[in-house]
Amino acid sequence: MAGINGRLVFAIVSSTCWSAFQHGYNTGVLNAPQEVMSEWLQKDALTGTNLTIPATKDPKVTTVWSVAVSIYCVGGMIGGVITGLVADRLGRKGGLMWNNVLVFLGAGLQGFSKMANSSEMLIVGRLFIGVNNGLNAGLAPMYLAEISPVSLRGSIGTVYQLVITMTILLSQVLGLETVLGTPSGWPWLFAVTAIPAVVQLCTLPLCPESPKYLLLNKGAELHAQRALNWLRGDVAVHGEMEEMHQEAEKNKVSKKVTLRELFANGQLRQPLIMAIVVMIAQQLSGINAVMFFSTYIFTQANLNEMQSQYATLGMGGMNVVMTVISLLLVEIAGRKTLLLVGFMGMFICTVGLCVASTYTEYYPWVSFLCIGLVILFVVTFAVGPGSIPWFLVTELFNQSARPAASSVAVTVNWTANFIVSLSFLPLFTILKANVFIVFAVFQVIFILFIWKKIPETKNKTVEEITAMFRQQL
Structure with a gap:
């Protein structure tokens, strides 16, 4: 292997x-x-x-x-x-x-x-x-x-x-x-x-260029095999080349997928909806809101400006550490499990922040509880929702549909990012800490969607994954 x-x-x-x-x-x-x-x-x-x-x-x-x-x-x-x-x-x-x-x-x-x-x-x-x-x-x-x-x-x-x-x-x-x-x-x-x-x-x-691109898009079999040999070192590549040949044969029938076909074809529309939802979920999970709200929480805990900056750096460091752990866990626990664990943890933290922030004026120690919840929120985000959407999209589609699907998914992600960045401050001004209720509702929706709809793609080839969608139609 x-x-x-x-x-x-x-x-x-x-x-x-x-x-x-x-x-x-x-x-x-x-x-x-x-x-x-x-x-x-x-x-x-x-x-x-x-x-x-x-x-x-x-x-x-x-x-x-x-x-x-x-x-x-x-x-x-x-x-x-x-x-x-x-x-x-x-x-x-x-x-x-x-x-x-x-x-x-x-x-x-x-x-x-x-x-x-x-x-x-x-x-x-x-x-x-x-x-x-x-x-x-x-x-x-x-x-x-x-x-x-x-x-x-x-x-x-x-x-x-x-x-x-x-x-x-x-x-x-x-x-x-x-x-x-x-x-x-x-x-x-x-x-x-x-x-x-x-x-x-x-x-x-x-x-080298992607071996799949060379074989399936350019028809350059010799270049594709050389690229794969370069990437795999001493490992034999006959099995992988055979898989790519099988995918190439299917692509000859389907040809390159256009955006219109992506939405019109039921076999492609199903994974596309999944890709779009996980990208929206990443942005509407509340991570940007919590990062912004952290400054307010640090102020409430009487941290000065310099201490607040270092606390923010500490959150960033925790995000890095947990993403490393996610990298190690994703092939053991699977994509779906880490997404569910991540969003469930974020939901608990979001509800906790919403409740705890109403008591910060009366009980100073609650501010430190809020700091802990913010850090825990970042930890649970990094476990799955932070990293998995980026590559899950590429796993759900074969070579002919992958570029168009990636284009749609990335555009949706940036659009959701744009909407959150524009709307959060006005919402925060009106609702204060109650703005987290909005994100908690979204998190529940995403948890239910992932549980019911998202398949586990761990250790499955692209052909096995696309076969799952064909069987569900």
Whole structure:
């Protein structure tokens, strides 16, 4: 049986680690330096601002800042929409390589925006990096799924989310006032993203294209076998080649699946609904709300600003640790089990936060209970809901449908992210801690859906998984 080896690890690092770096790092990079960047916008980049009030309360500054934050999600949605097209035209590896052009554009525009005193450069740079991250979120898990042995597909698929959690933490550390979160240092926070892009352009050409893409999309059998031999090392690849040949024969009948067919064909519509729901579930689980609410909870517990920052870093560190544990458990416990355990744990924490937060004014010790619930929430999110949706989508579809399905799923994920980021603050202003009731309701719906509908894909080939859907029709 094929297992892990040096070349496979090199391909995973070269393809996914540097792509996921962009996704995680750019998700968290604006959080820590918000105050110093808002002051720059108020005093230098924008005209007509009110210098008598704090920059973070200036309406013009907050509007531009909101656009800079939300345009990133819009870019992600655009990247998601074109994922299928890029994956088919340029290949998985080729798409990841060309995608770095957007990194250089985004890093350059954001890095030089202070020098040019241009908020427009910052916003357009965020848009470019958003498109890059949307493409990465589709292409990297797809490449991983197609180069991984069946027995390791879940663990290797979890690597994408693991690197996201690590680089969110890195962006928070670099954004501290003692590092680069300063008036002169923040442009370097954005410029640094060019480094992993350069590394990827140096290492990824040494790795082969996805063997499945070469055989099933290009019909290049010899190149596909060479690629598989490279990835598997000394392990014989005849069995895997035979499986790919069988899938290729079926693809000759079905041809490439279009978006219209994806929704019209009952055999494809069923897994597509599953893919869409798990992507929505990841975003509507309340993780972004809890991360935001944590600052409020830390304040209630009388932590000062510096202590709050380090507490936030501690949460990020816990997220990384639990994602590593998820990577180890996913091939033992299975995808469905970890999703259910994760969402059930999040539901308990959400209800606990909703109840406990009403008593923080009367009992100071309850604030520390809330801190514990926030950390536990992050732990249960990392166990399954954080990582599994990214690669589960690639497991539910065969080669002909995978690009289109990934495109839809990634677009839905970024759209849900966009909606949550826009709606949470107004909801929080109106409902305060009761906003968690909304997320608790969603969590119950997702638990029931996963329990009733999501199949276990652990140790199953793509053909076995698609056969399950055919039998259910």
